[in-house]
Amino acid sequence: MVAFRNAESRPILGRGPSPGLRFFFFGLLAIGLMWLDQRQGYLEAARRGLSMATYPIQVAVNSPAAFWDWLHDVFATRERLQKENAQLQLRLRDSDFRLMRFADLEQENLRLRGLRDATSRVAQRFIVAEILRVDLNPLRRRVIINKGSRDGAFKGQPILDATGVVGQITRAGTFSSEAILIADAEHAIPVQVNRNGLRTIALGTGDLHLLSLPFLPTNADIKVGDLVVSSGLGGVFPGGYPVATVVKVDRAATQTNAEIVAETAAKLDRDREVLLIWTDEPPIDVEPSEPAAPAAKNGSKP
Amino acid sequence: MSRDTLNRVPMLLSVVAGLILSILPLPNWLNLARPDFLVIVVLYWSIMVPRAGGLTLAFLAGLLLDASKGVVLGQHALALCLCTYIAIKLHLRVRIFPVWHQALTVFWLLVIYQFMLFWIDGMTGHQITNYLRWLPAFTGAALWPVFAGLLGNAYQRT
Numbered sequence: 001m002v003a004f005r006n007a008e009s010r011p012i013l014g015r016g017p018s019p020g021l022r023f024f025f026f027g028l029l030a031i032g033l034m035w036l037d038q039r040q041g042y043l044e045a046a047r048r049g050l051s052m053a054t055y056p057i058q059v060a061v062n063s064p065a066a067f068w069d070w071l072h073d074v075f076a077t078r079e080r081l082q083k084e085n086a087q088l089q090l091r092l093r094d095s096d097f098r099l100m101r102f103a104d105l106e107q108e109n110l111r112l113r114g115l116r117d118a119t120s121r122v123a124q125r126f127i128v129a130e131i132l133r134v135d136l137n138p139l140r141r142r143v144i145i146n147k148g149s150r151d152g153a154f155k156g157q158p159i160l161d162a163t164g165v166v167g168q169i170t171r172a173g174t175f176s177s178e179a180i181l182i183a184d185a186e187h188a189i190p191v192q193v194n195r196n197g198l199r200t201i202a203l204g205t206g207d208l209h210l211l212s213l214p215f216l217p218t219n220a221d222i223k224v225g226d227l228v229v230s231s232g233l234g235g236v237f238p239g240g241y242p243v244a245t246v247v248k249v250d251r252a253a254t255q256t257n258a259e260i261v262a263e264t265a266a267k268l269d270r271d272r273e274v275l276l277i278w279t280d281e282p283p284i285d286v287e288p289s290e291p292a293a294p295a296a297k298n299g300s301k302p
Numbered sequence: 303m304s305r306d307t308l309n310r311v312p313m314l315l316s317v318v319a320g321l322i323l324s325i326l327p328l329p330n331w332l333n334l335a336r337p338d339f340l341v342i343v344v345l346y347w348s349i350m351v352p353r354a355g356g357l358t359l360a361f362l363a364g365l366l367l368d369a370s371k372g373v374v375l376g377q378h379a380l381a382l383c384l385c386t387y388i389a390i391k392l393h394l395r396v397r398i399f400p401v402w403h404q405a406l407t408v409f410w411l412l413v414i415y416q417f418m419l420f421w422i423d424g425m426t427g428h429q430i431t432n433y434l435r436w437l438p439a440f441t442g443a444a445l446w447p448v449f450a451g452l453l454g455n456a457y458q459r460t
C-alpha cells in the first residue's frame with residue numbers, strides 16, 4: 001500500500017501543533033477575517049493583494065476564449081467583413097440621423113433645466129472594459145472585468161453597454177474589478193417608465209434576461225412594451241438610460257401589487273465589452289451629512 | 303523519506319489546477335453541476351498525506367477561493383478548514399476504505415462544506431436558497447474515484 005511508504009504515515013510522532021489546535025487557530029482566524037471584512041471593511045489592502053494574486057489565473061483561464069476570438073478575427077472571410085461593414089454603415093446612418101438634432105436638443109435641455117434650477121447627471125466620460133470569461137457562482141450574476149482602480153474604476157461605478165444599463169462595480173481591485181449585473185437577484189435599480197415618468201424599483205431575478213417590478217399597484221399605468229429607464233434617484237446610476245422593456249403585466253384581482261416582468265435592454269448574456277461611466281456631477285446626496293458613502297446604500301443594494 | 307524532503311510540487315500543481323478548474327467558464331447547465339475541484343484536491347491530500355499540507359493548505363486554498371469568487375474573506379477558508387479537519391481526523395480509516403466507500407465519506411464532507419458556505423451566505427446577507435446549490439456535493443462524490451485515480455498518480459511521485 002503506497003500510503004505506508006514514507007514517514008507521513010506515523011501520526012504518533014507528531015511534529016508541530018496537533019490538528020485540533022491548528023483547526024482552532026485557523027477557525028478563529030477565518031471568523032476574524034470575515035468579521036473584519038464584513039463589518040469593518042478594513043481588509044481592502046488584503047483583498048487587493050489577493051485579487052492581484054488570482055488575476056493572472058483568471059487571465060490565463062480567459063485566454064483560450066480570447067485566443068479563439070482573435071483567431072476568428074484573423075480568419076474573417078471577405079463576405080463576412082463586407083456584410084458586417086454594410087450593417088455598420090446602416091447603423092451609423094441611423095445614428096447620425098438621430099444625432100442631427102442632438103446638439104440642439106441638449107442646449108434646449110440645459111436651458112430648460114437652468115430655468116428650473118435643476119441639475120441632471122449626464123455621463124461625461126467612459127472607458128471600455130472587457131468581461132473576463134470566468135465563472136464565479138452559477139447562482140449569482142457577478143462578473144470580473146479587466147479594469148481596476150489603476151484605470152480609475154471605483155466601487156458603485158455604473159456599467160453600461162451600447163443598449164442599456166448592465167450593472168455596477170461592487171469591488172474595485174488594482175487591475176480588475178468585480179461587478180454585479182442588474183439581473184442578479186440581490187440587485188435593485190431605481191427606474192421610471194419612460195412613457196409617463198412612473199417611478200419604481202426594478203429587482204433582478206437571477207435570470208439574465210428578466211427583471212421584476214414588484215412595487216407597482218395593480219392599477220398602475222404600465223403596459224407591455226413600455227420602456228423602463230433609470231431614474232437617477234439614489235445616485236448610483238445616471239438617469240435616462242434604458243434598463244428594460246416590459247414583457248408581462250399580470251394584474252391579479254386578489255393581489256395589491258401587479259406582477260410585472262421586464263426584459264433587460266442590455267445584452268447581459270452576450271456582452272464581451274462594457275462601458276464604465278463617469279458622470280460630471282456628484283451623486284445626489286440623500287443624506288447630506290455623509291457625502292461619500294451613501295450612494296451604494298440608497299441607490300441599490302450591491 | 304523524511305518530512306523535510308517531502309516533495310510538495312505535485313500537491314501545489316494540483317492545487318493550482320483545482321483553482322483553475324473551479325473558475326473555468328462552462329456552459330450554464332454544466333456550471334451548476336461543477337464539483338468543488340479545489341476542495342476535492344485539498345481533501346485528497348489531507349487524507350493521503352495529512353502532514354504535507356493539512357490545515358494550512360486548506361486555509362490558504364480557501365482564501366484563494368474567497369478572493370477569486372468575490373465573497374466575504376474567510377468564508378471558503380472556514381468551510382474548507384472544517385471539512386479538512388474532519389478528513390484529517392478520519393484519514394487513517396478513510397485511506398483503507400474501498401474507493402466507493404471513500405466517495406460516500408467525501409460526499410458528507412462536501413455536504414458539510416456546502417452547508418458552511420450556505421450558513422455564512424445567510425449570515426452575511428447574500429442568501430441563495432436554490433436547491434441546486436447542493437448539486438456540487440453529489441457530482442463531487444460521484445467523481446471522487448476519478449480524482450483519486452488521477453491524484454494517486456501524482457501522489458506516487460511525492
